[in-house]
Amino acid sequence: MENLLMPTSERIAEGGVEQLAEVPPNGGTAPASTFQVKNMSIWYGEKRAIQDVTMDIATNAVTAIIGPSGCGKSTFLRALNRMHELTPRTRMEGTVLLNGEDLYSSTVDPTVVRRRVGMVFQKSNPFPTMTIGENVVIGLRLNGVHDQKFLNERLEKSLRMAALWDEVKDDLNKPGTSLSGGQQQRLCIARTLAVEPDVVLMDEPCSALDPIATAKIEELISELKTKYTIVTVTHNMQQAGRISDFTAFFYLGRLVEFGVTTSIFTNPKERQTEDYITGRFG
Amino acid sequence: MRFEGKHNHTFRKFKSAMACTIAFVSAILVILPLGLVFFYLLINGIGSVNWDFFTKLPAPVGAVGGGMANAIVGTLILLAIAGVIGIPIGVLGGVYLAEYGSARINSMLRFLADVLNGVPSITWGVVVYGLIVLRFKSFSALAGGLALGLIMIPLILRTTEEVILLVPNGYREASLALGVSRWQTIVHIVMKTASKGIITGILLALARVGGETAPLLFTAFGNRFWNHSLTEPIAALPLQVFTYAISPYDDWHRQAWAGALVLVTGVFCVNVLVRILTRGRGASPV
Numbered sequence: 001m002e003n004l005l006m007p008t009s010e011r012i013a014e015g016g017v018e019q020l021a022e023v024p025p026n027g028g029t030a031p032a033s034t035f036q037v038k039n040m041s042i043w044y045g046e047k048r049a050i051q052d053v054t055m056d057i058a059t060n061a062v063t064a065i066i067g068p069s070g071c072g073k074s075t076f077l078r079a080l081n082r083m084h085e086l087t088p089r090t091r092m093e094g095t096v097l098l099n100g101e102d103l104y105s106s107t108v109d110p111t112v113v114r115r116r117v118g119m120v121f122q123k124s125n126p127f128p129t130m131t132i133g134e135n136v137v138i139g140l141r142l143n144g145v146h147d148q149k150f151l152n153e154r155l156e157k158s159l160r161m162a163a164l165w166d167e168v169k170d171d172l173n174k175p176g177t178s179l180s181g182g183q184q185q186r187l188c189i190a191r192t193l194a195v196e197p198d199v200v201l202m203d204e205p206c207s208a209l210d211p212i213a214t215a216k217i218e219e220l221i222s223e224l225k226t227k228y229t230i231v232t233v234t235h236n237m238q239q240a241g242r243i244s245d246f247t248a249f250f251y252l253g254r255l256v257e258f259g260v261t262t263s264i265f266t267n268p269k270e271r272q273t274e275d276y277i278t279g280r281f282g
Numbered sequence: 283m284r285f286e287g288k289h290n291h292t293f294r295k296f297k298s299a300m301a302c303t304i305a306f307v308s309a310i311l312v313i314l315p316l317g318l319v320f321f322y323l324l325i326n327g328i329g330s331v332n333w334d335f336f337t338k339l340p341a342p343v344g345a346v347g348g349g350m351a352n353a354i355v356g357t358l359i360l361l362a363i364a365g366v367i368g369i370p371i372g373v374l375g376g377v378y379l380a381e382y383g384s385a386r387i388n389s390m391l392r393f394l395a396d397v398l399n400g401v402p403s404i405t406w407g408v409v410v411y412g413l414i415v416l417r418f419k420s421f422s423a424l425a426g427g428l429a430l431g432l433i434m435i436p437l438i439l440r441t442t443e444e445v446i447l448l449v450p451n452g453y454r455e456a457s458l459a460l461g462v463s464r465w466q467t468i469v470h471i472v473m474k475t476a477s478k479g480i481i482t483g484i485l486l487a488l489a490r491v492g493g494e495t496a497p498l499l500f501t502a503f504g505n506r507f508w509n510h511s512l513t514e515p516i517a518a519l520p521l522q523v524f525t526y527a528i529s530p531y532d533d534w535h536r537q538a539w540a541g542a543l544v545l546v547t548g549v550f551c552v553n554v555l556v557r558i559l560t561r562g563r564g565a566s567p568v
Contacts (some may be wrong), residue, residue, distance in 0.1 A: 099445060111462070139457075142470055188456065
């Protein structure tokens with residue numbers, strides 16, 4: 001009885017350990033978790049957007065968050081680097097541990113959290129007053145790095161990691177907004193990587209892009225996971241299937257089901273998950 | 283059946299044409315005074331705008347010639363003092379309204395700023411007269427500059443707030459997500475993105491107070507000679523125009539026309555500058 005009332009996530013946390021170890025995403029070793037989210041609830045004013053979510057997010061893997069609009073997946077993502085606090089009148093309960101440290105401890109500065117947990121947004125947003133090069137290193141500059149040699153090295157490294165270097169290496173002084181949509185999004189990824197975060201959060205990074213640009217970003221995500229832990233929100237179920245190692249299905253602010261992507265898509269345990277991924281609602 | 287009633291259609295076309303005509307005439311009526319003022323100033327003033335006008339002090343009563351060099355420089359000094367007072371307070375206040383503060387306090391501040399914008403400019407002169415001139419027992423450039431600066435504050439505050447609110451939230455979020463602090467984000471991302479709009483607001487405020495006469499009457503007071511200290515009275519172009527225009531001398535009247543022409547041309551140039559600034563890539567919408 002008590003067990004049935006527990007959120008799915010906790011049941012996974014308790015009983016699903018072997019299941020996670022069954023298909024390790026990074027070859028052999030059981031996945032360590034970067035984030036440990038415990039009993040997270042978030043309110044916007046009176047409205048409860050996230051209800052009692054508990055899940056571990058694996059290191060050096062891609063975790064996809066799926067669910068219908070308004071299910072709280074963006075809120076959950078933004079709570080992982082405290083971006084949701086920018087919305088007035090938010091309240092949060094529960095804990096989020098990043099590599100064992102409590103992100104919401106009263107001594108933690110949200111600015112420092114965001115330096116370690118980067119974020120890429122749905123709409124590419126290179127700073128319009130800056131060149132391509134300036135856009136990439138602005139995070140370092142504003143955090144007090146002024147060594148030009150170091151900045152140049154980091155600029156090239158970040159653009160290479162974002163698979164953009166070959167396309168823009170001769171145009172670093174052109175405005176960031178002169179790039180195509182897909183390139184702008186990769187520029188934003190390079191900008192995020194330049195501050196060397198531990199985690200990259202992505203909030204529907206491809207939803208404004210054409211299929212070719214989307215394919216490039218997806219390929220990039222798969223490459224990036226060797227170095228970073230990635231959490232991405234997506235509306236596109238095929239995309240979640242293609243790029244993610246783990247998938248979490250959110251519905252009405254609750255975590256309905258969470259597990260290895262292949263088993264979620266081939267053998268969902270919850271009726272709601274099955275209905276959603278087969279397109280019966282959402 | 284539905285398309286019957288041709289008369290109705292003709293009548294509608296007629297109404298539409300009437301509305302268009304009325305709007306057109308109204309638009310002309312708006313532009314007409316500007317054209318007339320400029321034309322009239324040109325006819326009456328251009329004859330007295332010469333090298334002497336820009337380089338010489340006013341001639342003594344009765345003597346022919348002389349210029350308004352001291353008044354032109356005086357206006358520039360007054361604008362500099364006004365800018366030092368009005369620009370930082372106005373810009374920072376606008377940033378506060380747009381980025382910080384609670385909705386209730388902000389709407390109150392906004393309302394007060396709008397009230398201040400509507401206060402007749404002579405009131406500012408009286409206020410500064412009471413606060414500064416009486417206390418230090420002297421008219422001064424500082425008092426005049428302060429009066430103009432106080433007028434600038436609510437003007438700059440409101441334009442700064444509006445252009446900062448136009449900066450899409452995505453840029454703020456992108457910067458904060460890089461671990462950049464709130465204040466750094468505001469200064470280096472938000473204000474930089476809105477800089478053209480902020481500068482436009484500052485220039486328009488300077489152009490507006492540059493032509494003010496009333497607040498200077500009991501503060502800067504005017505001066506027929508060069509000003510040697512900011513604690514002494516100082517000449518200003520609009521004040522000089524006022525003094526000359528109400529004088530009984532024809533020669534002074536001509537100089538007043540010339541002064542007004544120079545003043546209007548200056549304001550016009552600032553507005554053209556604003557247009558040039560706001561054109562081009564990434565212009566802030568104003």
